[in-house]
Amino acid sequence: DIVMTQSPDSLAVSLGERVTISCKSSQSVLYTSNTKNYLAWYQQKPGQPPKLLIYWASTRESGVPDRFSGSGSGTDFTLTISSLQAEDVAAYYCQQYLSTPLTFGGGTKVEIK
């Protein structure tokens, strides 16, 4: 199984500041045949199901604000919120979909400082 490791577990950031979340996979999720990284990011607010933010490591889902961006390749990935807004308080999860079982990171909780 591909193990996804996120860091930090939680962080508190002031409104308007930048947020950076790391996700590392135990093996590469880059499929060389199509040069795509099989990595998605989700946002989950309390009492709600996860919401898709990013797929293919850097493609923003329709309707997701452009302050959210994804980057990275191979085994190292980053989700960035360029300017934290109050509505961004949530847990964020990465997920690999290169192979089954599909696996998720442990999550990163983002709070307002």
Add this chain to the structure above:
Amino acid sequence: QVHLVQSGAEVKKPGASVKVSCKASGYTFSRYSMHWVRQAPGERLEWMGWINAGTGNIRYSQKFQDRVTITRDTSASTDYMELSSLRSEDTAIYFCARDYRTMDLSGYFDYWGQGTLLTVSS
């Protein structure tokens, strides 16, 4: 508008089975695959399996292989996930989640059900 509406919360005793439903609306149900994901308290999201709309194939995580059954009733636009031989560690919120791609599998999810809380306790 896409909606996935799941059945209500369940309380079961150890050793029992539970069947959770996920009724879809707002799209052509037969064209999309569905996944089941669970979230236990304090644990990460855990993928349980999928049903492939294109091929009809069903695939389970090896962790649940012996205990989970995913089925589809296309006439009712409803998917089901049955988990047997329940134990306390199965206490979790269970989600259905639609695959992003039509008639195939991408492995990531664009719409989720609201979740069904399962409590396993004697």
